[in-house]
Amino acid sequence: MSVCARFGLLVLVLIGAPFSKAESQEERVVVDTILGDDFSREKGIWRTKILYVFDERALNLIARSYSVFDSHPSRNLDFVWTPSQVSSDHGGRISGFGRLVWRARTGSPRDPSSIDSVYVGHVRDGRPNGLGRYVSRDNVVYDGSWKNGRFNGEGTLQLPTGEFYQGSFVEGRAAGVGKYIDATGEIFEGRFVSGLREGLGKTTLPGGSIYQSVWRNGTELPGSKRIRIAQTGGQISGATHDDVRLGVTVLSKPTNEVPARESLGYVGTAVGNKITVRPDDPQLLSVWMSQGTIQSEVAALKDEGGFFRQSLFGFDRNGVYPPKLAFDFQNRTATRIEIKGFYLDVSKSESENRPALDLLVATERESCGRGYSVSTGRRRDNGNFAPYFGMNNFGWGRVENGTLRFDFSTPGKNAAPQSMRFTKAVGTFQNRTNIDVSDAIAQAGANLTMLKRFKQTGFTCEIDRENGPDKPKNLSQCLDALKKTGAFGNLSQSIGLDGIEVVTALRGIFEYQYQDASGRMISVSSPLNINITIGGLTQAPECGEGSGPEPIRDKPITLRLDQGSYRIQLPISTSTIDAGHSRQFVVALNAPKSSHHDLQLVAVLTDGREIRSRPIDLLYFLPSWYPKTLY
Known part of the structure; x- marks a missing residue:
């Protein structure tokens, strides 16, 4: 099963689903990931389209006919090609460096939520060739070398489950020497063949134990598996005994009445043995935490503007979603396992008091409720x-x-x-100053x-x-x-x-x-x-009206502030998971204010064992106030 197909089955069904404080999904058969792309699943076709590009030298639009190879014709996607240099670009099968976007035909051309994937890099003869970066709407990210539209050469692949691979690819599959981090934080360094672990390699378990493991067609051999179980303190019960794992996935924000560009969700990134969870707006993170440029421009609103989001940090309260984590409990043993309960083990919770600053352009004329003014009464200036x-x-x-x-x-x-x-x-101010x-x-x-x-x-x-x-x-x-x-x-x-x-x-x-x-x-x-x-200039505006979005109905688990070494019991009922199966549990988190949290999810089994997820480093953002709505 390919990576992208696997994600569509296991992850996307959860996005946007309403849930109580914690919810459990039905059991699934445990499937090991085949590391690679899914661009060979269908017999692709060529698509041709006339696009208009802006020539900065001639200061005019040029119509050009472009052709590109579509690896997924069943999705019936549209494409947009933006060359980095129009002067050296030519029509026909696209070649050169630029940005290739695949998007739904039914969505607005400027709506980011309609984007299926974005490729930025080198293209030759209508397919990615050379170095490039690919990001799908499912948060599959590949950065590296390409050949004829497939992963080929050195690159890094990050999956929405938190899995990460760095190494060599051949014809779309991990092949050669590489490093793989699975959803539980386990690290394998060694050889890969056709996207699977093969032969002798070094395995580092989430607890830090290291041993030499042996694999064939992606399956660890029994003798090697016994060493794994001994390293984790488990009991050896024959060659069929495997292990129990707890993976972590950060779910995407839902799509509803608030467009994606105007709402705030979270994204997870594998960093060594842990998962970092951050707000999904790079500009917001840069300005807030990395001394980025304080400004009035919002990159996410550049093409189409916004109605619910009034500035970089000025979200509608119904457009700020809590981080939603999916924990995948994998029973790789030969027997049924009973889970007694779950709790969050929080090693640190610390308030983040750093100011989150943005700017508002002033206006002294009627502007449909937008713009910032210190004037009182109705503005009538021309x-x-x-x-x-x-x-x-x-x-x-x-x-x-x-x-x-x-x-x-x-x-x-x-x-x-x-x-x-x-x-x-x-001087000094809390919320706003002129x-x-x-x-x-x-x-x-x-x-x-x-x-x-x-x-x-x-x-x-x-x-x-x-x-x-x-x-x-x-x-x-x-x-x-x-x-x-x-x-x-x-x-x-x-x-x-x-x-x-x-x-x-x-x-x-x-x-x-x-x-x-x-x-x-x-x-x-x-x-x-x-x-x-x-x-x-003298000109009267034309104003319209809008209505507010539906309120967020998630009921998150609330983390504490400025405390360490505490536990939060999760309201998840006892579960039984059959051998060779997995079950996903979804938890949303929040806190009274912006804050940092270091935590792990712990599953308690009826036999007394505790199974821990990989460490989670959460940076939580909550506006200290919300601007007055325009509806």
């Missing part, structure tokens, strides 16, 4: 001079001694200013009196209504006309148009402190980018 921005903190620790050092630059250019001419004291930079705009050469006057009347440029209600007909002529008004002075070299808004890019460094769970003051310095609205 222009839009809003020389300030909002800074949100969705973390649990307050920002202390905040200082912003910054300068202005041309919008759209990522390069940081050569100097930071301006400094703004932000940062006014009008003094710096004046010092940069703009005429505040004129900008405030144009705030009421608006600037005038001819709008191209054929291509959209908010696009100037001629961008360069419009900018020249704006500069000639004299309102922007020396700042005119650092302005641009964002739709119908006149903006300048503020680039800087935000320095602040916060108090961690132990009471220590931690200093942080992060880049900060935002476009400041300093004017607007």
Whole structure:
């Protein structure tokens, strides 16, 4: 059975299913994983499509006919090819470096939830060839060498069950020397043939014991198996006796009324002998925990925008899902096993007080409820001079001694200013603060009196209504006309148009402190980018209405804060699992606030034995507050 087919059977049936505090799935026969791809299961076909690509040199769209090989024609998927360099790209069977996306034909072209898989890398003659990275919607991740659309050469394969392989592949299967970590944390280093362990290798058990194991066609030989059982303290009862294992899988967030790009779930990654569980938004993690750029832009909303998610951390409360873990109890013995109960063994729970900061672009005109404003009453201005921005903190620790050092630059250019001419004291705040930079705009050469006057009347440029209600007909002529008004002075070299808004890019460094769970003051310095609205073209918005999503009905197990070495008994009834079968138990977790947790699931058998999962390192994010909804 191939990897992807196995996942579709064992994991996807659980995603989005409602459950009480813990639930058990029906028994399944234990099946060892064949490490490799599933691109040879069907007789593939060629698909051809006309796509439009943007030529940055010619500044226009080019229609090209592309052909690509479809390994799964029964899925009836559509494809999109985006070359990295349009100038060197050609039609026909795609070749070169780029991004190949397979997606459902029925979904919106910009809806991430319709994506089946994404490949980024080298392509030749319509198939992946060379180095590339593949990610499926089932969280199968392969990063390495390809040949004729198959895994081939050195690479790493990570599976949604937590299994991980690093080594050599031949024609889509693990072959040669490699390292395999199974769902329980057991490590095998040795030879593989056709995706299965073969011959002599080194096995490291989850408890740390190491022994030389011997395999044939993916099955451990009886003599080797006896050593395994002795290492784990088990009783040898003949060549048919195997072992008991407890694997860990992090389930994907459900798909419901809140689009995937606007909701927050969790993803698991195998790191050595443990599973790390993190929020599934890389930008959120970077800004929150790794001093990434504090900004108003949300990468997940770039193509289509959002309704339920108002900023990077500003989720709707019904779009923040608890981490949901599936524990796979595998009975590989020759006899039936009875499970008396389960508990979580938590070695550490610690509050994470680090601020979670994002920004809101200000507006001083009617904007359908969106945008940030300090004005009171209904805004009726035709222009839009809003020389300030909002800074949100969705973390649990307050920002202390905040200082912003910054300068202005041309919008759209990522390069940081050569100097930071301006400094703004932000001070201390908990949830939100307003940062006014009008003094710096004046010092940069703009005429505040004129900008405030144009705030009421608006600037005038001819709008191209054929291509959209908010696009100037001629961008360069419009900018020249704006500069000639004299309102922007020396700042005119650092302005641009964002739709119908006149903006300048503020680039800087935000320095602040916060108090961690132990009471220590931690200093942080992060880049900060935002476009400041300093004017607007005369244009009325068109507004619509929406409704709220259904509330989340999961009932998670609540972890404690700032404690260690405690247990939580799980409400799972006694289970009997036949020989050679497995059963999956699903548990959702939460905590009163953002926090770190180190834990293991422990199954207690009726004979007194305890079976432990591999260690789990959970970073849990919970906004300290939620913004006012737009519905």
